[in-house]
Amino acid sequence: MAVALKSSGFLHLNNPRNRVFLPRTPSQLQTSSSYSSSVKRFSPMAALTTAPTVGLSETFTRLKEQGKVAFIPYITAGDPDLSTTAQALKVLDSCGSDIIELGVPYSDPLADGPVIQAAATRSLARGTNFDGIISMLKEVVPQLSCPIALFSYYNPILKRGTEKFMSTIKDVGVHGLVVPDVPLEETEILRKEAAKKSIELVLLTTPTTPTERMKAIVEAAEGFVYLVSSVGVTGTRESVSGRVEDLLREIKEATTKPVAVGFGISKPEHAKQVARWGADGVIIGSAIVKLLGEAKSPEEGLKELENFVKSLKSALV
C-alpha cells in the first residue's frame, strides 16, 4: 500500500534534515545515515562533456539491424536515495540495458500502482527534488552508453515551465520523455517544446484505445510507441495478457516505428513472450523498483538488481 506522505507543512519535504523516517531494520538504519540526503552530499565531479549516446529511435534502429529486442528498465529517482540511483543507472547500463527510463517522483502518481507509488513517497520523503536529479544526471549521463528517457507527470513540468524543463533535461543529455497523464489531444505544447530541443516525446497507447485513435497516437509518437499491456495502473502481474499479441500486430500494421511493451512485465518468461509476439522493446518497472526499494541495504539492492537484470536480458537474447 502507498505510504502516506505527511501532507501538512510541505516546506519540510525539501529540507533533508526533516526527512520522515520510515520503519527500517537496524542494518538499514545504519546504512541509511551514510546515504542520507544525497541532495546535499552529492557533489558533481569533473568531465561534464556529454557522452555521445544516440537517441531512442536510433537505438531501436541499431538493435533491429542486429535482430535484437530492446531491454528498457524503469527506476524511480531517489529511491532509496540519489546516489543509489546513480549507481543503479550504471549497473543497468553495464548489464546491457538499451534505454533507461528514469521516473521523477511525484506526490500524486495516478497511473502508478502501489510499488511505484511507495517508491515516489520514499524518494520525496528523502528530499529528492528535480534539481537534485538534474545534478545527478549531469554527472552520470556522460558515463552511460545508453540513452535516458525521463518519466514525469505533467504538473511538475508545467510548474517549471515546459520550455525551461525541456532545455534543462536536454542540457544534461536526456534524450526522451514520457508523460503519462497527458493524452494526445493535450500534447500540443509538449510536442512543440520537445521538438525544439530534439527531445523524443514517447506516447502511450493502450488496450482501450480504439484503432483510429491508436493510429493518430503512433503517428505523433517519437522515440518509440509505448504499448501499455493491460487496463490498469503499473504493477507486476502474473502473466501478460494475450491481447498484447493482437495489439502489437495492429500497431505494426499502422506504423514502422518501434513499439515497446510495458506494465506488468516482471519475469524473464514475460519478456521472452512479449519479444516473441513482435515487440521491439520490453519495459520493466515495478519488479525492479520493488527489488531496490525492499532490499536490506542499497548495496544488496544493487547486487540483486544486477542479477535480476541479467536474467531478464538473457531472456531477450
Added chain:
Amino acid sequence: MACGSFNYSFFANSVGKEMCEKRKTGNIAKVATCSLAVQGNTSTTAKPVVEVPADQNSTFINLGRSSTKRRFETHRCQETIEEIIGNGKFGRFGGKFVPETLITCLNMLEAEFRSVLHDVQFQAELATALRDYVGRETPLYYAQRLTEHYKSKSCSGEGPEIYLKREDLNHGGAHKMNNAIAQAMIARRMGRTRVVAATGAGQHGVATAAACAKLSLECTVFMGTKDIEKQSSNVLLMKLLGAQVKSVAGNFKDATSEAFRNWVNDLETSYYLTGTVVGPHPCPSMVREFQSVIGKETRKQALEKWGGEPDVLVACVGSGSNALGLFHEFIDDEDVRLIGVEGAGIGLDSGHHSATLTRGEVGVYHGAMSYLLQDHEGQIVGPHSIGVGLEYPGVSPELSFLKDSGRAEFHTATDQEALDAYRLLCRLEGIFPALEACHALAFLDKLCPTLRSGTKVVVNCSGRGDKDAAIVFNSKLT
C-alpha cells in the same frame, strides 16, 4: 424575447440565438436562461407554460411544483445540449489530463451524458427521484433573526435580507445527493454493476451509498484515514447502506487518487461516480449540470418571494460543486454578485489552509487544468480546513475561469470563524449547518456591513451539521 409558437429549432429565433451567443463565453452553458418561453402548442408537457412579454430580457419557465423538471422536452435544442456538455474547456482551464487508458471510457461517459440529456424518460425519472427520494425542492428560507442580527450590528441600522438555500434538508444531509442519484442512474443505464467513489467529509460517500442501495448497485467508497476519524458517523452510515468503505492513508485527495486507480483497474464493470466539479471532462460538466437544480430553484423561489433575482449569492468552496450549483443559473445575470468562500484554515499565511483560488497557482491535477495548491516543485500540497469537505488542493476548472474572468469573487474564512458561525446560526435560527457551509455564513460578517437594506443575499446552506456537532461543541469560543 419574442413569444409566439416556434418550433424548437432554437436559432429560428434570432433573439434566442443572440442570447445563446452571449453564453458562449468560455463555453459556459447557460441553458436555463436560454430556455424557451413556450406556447402551449409546442409543449409536450402538461405543466403550465408562461408567456414572456417581449420587453422582458430574462427568460424563465414556470416549472410548477416540480421545479427540477427539465424544460427541454421532446424536441430539445441540439445546440443547447452541446453547450451544456461543452468541450471540457473553460478558457484555458479544464481538459482531460488522464492516462490514455481512461480516454475511451471518458468519451463513452460523455456520450452517455449526451444521451440522458436528450432522454425524456430519464429526465422524468430523475425529476421524480429528486422530488420523492431526495426531497426537493429545498426551501429558500428567510433568516429573519440572522438578518436582524447584522442590521443591529451596523452603525446605520442597514443590512441585507438574508436567505438560506436549504440544501441541508436534502436526503443524505447535503447537496451531494442531487448529483449522486443522477449519476447512479447513469451507471445503471450503462450496465455497470459497481460504483466507485471517493469522499472527504463523507457526504458524497453517504449519498452514493444510498443511491446505490436504492438502485441495487455495488458500492465502494474510498476515504482518507484522517477523514474517517473526523467524520465517523458518516462512515457508519455508509456501511449500513451497504457500501464497502476502504481507507486510504491521507485525506480526500489521496482517496480520490486511489479511487481513480481502482476504477482504471476495472473499467468494464465499474463506474467512477465523481462527487464534485473537478476531474477530467465530462465529469465537471456532468456534476455541474446535476447540481444546477439549486440555482434554478433559487431563481424560481426568488421570483415568488420578492418578484426579482437575488443580488448576492454566497457559497462555500471546497472543489466547487455547491457553489457552481447555485451560481451557474445566474452567471449571465451580471447584476447578480457571485461570492465563493474558501477555507483559510488556521490562517492563510500558516500554510495550513484550503484556499486554492485565493492562494493557489494554475496546474494540472486529477485530470484537469485548474488552480491548485502546489509547492515550488509542482508537488501537490495537502490542504487543511476544519470543514473536511473543503480540504481539496484542486478546484473546479469552471470556477477558476470565473475567477480569472472576474465574474466571481473569492474570499476566505478561518476555522475559528466557521466554528463561530455554526454557533451563531444555531442560536439565532435553530439551524445547524455543516462546517463547510459555515464558511459561507462566516463571510456574512464582512459582507453585510457593505450592503444596504433591501439587498437580497442568498447563502447556500450546503449541508447539515450533525456530523460536526462534537467538533463544534468541544471547540474553544472566541
